[in-house]
Amino acid sequence: MKEDISRRDFIRIASEGAALAGATALAGACAPKETAAELARKEEDPSAGKMEMRTNTGNGDKVSLLGYGCMRFPMKKDDSGKDIPDQEVINRLVDFALLNGVNYYDTAPVYMQGLSEEATGEALSRHPRNEYFIATKLSNFSNYSREASMKLYNDSFRYLRTDYIDYYLLHSLGRGGLLNFNARFIDNGMMDFLQGEREKGKVRQLGLSFHGNQDEFDQLLALHDKYHWDFVQIQMNYWDWQHADGERNVNADYLYEQLDRREIPIVVMEPLLGGRLASPAASVANRLKERDPQASMASWAFRFTGSYPRILTILSGMVYMEHLQDNLKTFQGFKPLSEEELEYLSKDIADIMANYPTVECTSCKYCMPCPFGIDIPGIFSHYNKCINEGTFPQDKEQENYAQLRKAYLTSYGRAVPADRQADHCIGCGECLSKCPQSIPIPSQLQHIDRYVEKLKRGSLHL
Structure with missing residues (x-):
């Protein structure tokens, strides 16, 4: 089914049918290790399971609008003092997320110092495979060889304990333009290989995540006719909508318009801009509190991004249970913003934020570890x-x-x-x-x- 309605019509329809928008909830049977507290919460909360769902127009997947970003799972120290995933806590977070309708989980070989895929696979494999979608990436940044790329690809299946990957991304394209793309995926034959894997069904959807300038984005999008991008992951939030650094990043309104025109489903990363939109300056927070004293700062950012109909899912790296619970309040019975509210965030609020000299870091930790130990x-x-x-x-x-x-x-x-x-x-x-x-x-x-x-x-x- 094609989504050819306008964003204005989408908001009207979604607002009128908010109570019906959360179909395709995950059944309790998919969580074999639910705790008594989780079961009790499900019984007490009438909205539990009524997650806002979006349809992938390319293959019909019903995807939760809230996706779980597995880049910032909680860590702990082992007996030797080394940081390792806190698997017990991660399992509880994933169980609760699945219980409440979150069915899209995004990881990568480089996340959490290389430990995210294995932690994600252990948590998800305790549930029926057809109850969740796995997204991971080919993160062959430092070694473009076919041998190294194939190892990353095959390791992902082993760590994630699966024989197919739902959403597979060419990781962080843009920097270096087509020369970088060719070196990482064409010259070594990986693009041909991945297209073959898509035909076999081992990769159900093949896309890319983008970081770069407008020229680089246009070059990659021009390859759509040749390679068919099933989906594209972009950075989108009310700051980046019209305030991105034009030399290093692209305004999200341009990215969205170009992808929407081609009917390419969009996955959103950094909807909170590395947490900065969840804890904005007091002058910003006070203005938003005046508008809605009950709404969290994060909910404003999520509702901004989710108000656009081409968005398939919005990734959030929920480290703590309270983060997950707060986000569920936003996405269960989701209410899109009005046109006036969208403009207020992307112009008035973003203009105020421009006066604060913050560093544009999203705490992704790609830069780590530093060889000199710097945090x-x-x-x-x-x-x-x-x-x-x-x-x-x-x-x-x-x-x-x-x-x-x-x-x-x-x-x-x-x-x-x-x-x-x-x-x-x-x-x-x-x-x-x-x-x-x-x-x-x-x-x-x-x-x-x-x-x-x-x-x-x-x-x-x-």
Whole structure:
């Protein structure tokens, strides 16, 4: 069935039929290890299972609008002090998500320092295979050889404990344009191989995830007639709708319009912009609270993205149960935003956010591990958090400067250990090619280090 209605008609229809929009819920039988608490919650919550579903117009899949991004699963320390997936907690999160209708799970060989696929496979394999969709990727960034690429492909099946993959992506295309695409997938024969796997059904849908500029996007989309992209994954949120960096990223309104015109289903990554839209600056949060005191900041961002009908699923990396529960409130009985609300977020609110000098880091951790042990995403996260919360010391003439200075230095030391802070960056540049946002990481770290040193010396003047 083709989705050829306008976005305005979609909002009207969805609003009128919100109570009927959550068909195709997962049955309780698909969760063999449900706890008593989960079963009780299902009985108590009348909306449980009424997840907003979208139809993949290419193959008829009924996909939950809320997808589970498995890049940020919770970790714990093993006996040797090494970070490993907290499998028991991950299992509980996946059980609860499935119980409440979330059936799309997105992972990749490089997520969680290479541990995500195995953790995802262990959690999902405890449930019937036909009750969920698996998405993973060919992350052959550093070694383009056919041997290395085939190993990644075959390992995914083994780690995910499956004999077919529902949604398979060529990972992070865009940087380097067609030269990079040809090196990673054409010259080594992988594109021909994957098309053959799609014909056999081992790969049910073949697509790509995009990070790059407009020219690079247009080049990849021009290949649609030749390779047929079953779906495309893009970064989309109310900030990136019209405020993306034109040199490094593309405004999401352009990406959406081009894909919608070709009727290509869209998977959305970073709907919360690495958490920044879930914890925006106080000036932004206050305005949104005035409009709806009960709505969470995250719900505004999710409803913005989900209000566009070509969106198949929206990925969220839900680390804690409270994140999952809050997101379920948004997607069960989903209510699209009005035209006025969409414009208010993408223009008025985004314009306010433009005045805050945050680093455009989404905490994806592709840059990790740093060879010198620097906690790159931790440093950026702390810096952004202080700016958004209004606890950012700017000048010695600033009111409460002394308190703000002390609070920043104290919180920085607690958030990032001294031996992993920005002053240890030597500018080797190994992180640059790994960042999907094309952030000039060494220069940003040096900027933060200079800022911290001025705070320590009491010589800050911005």
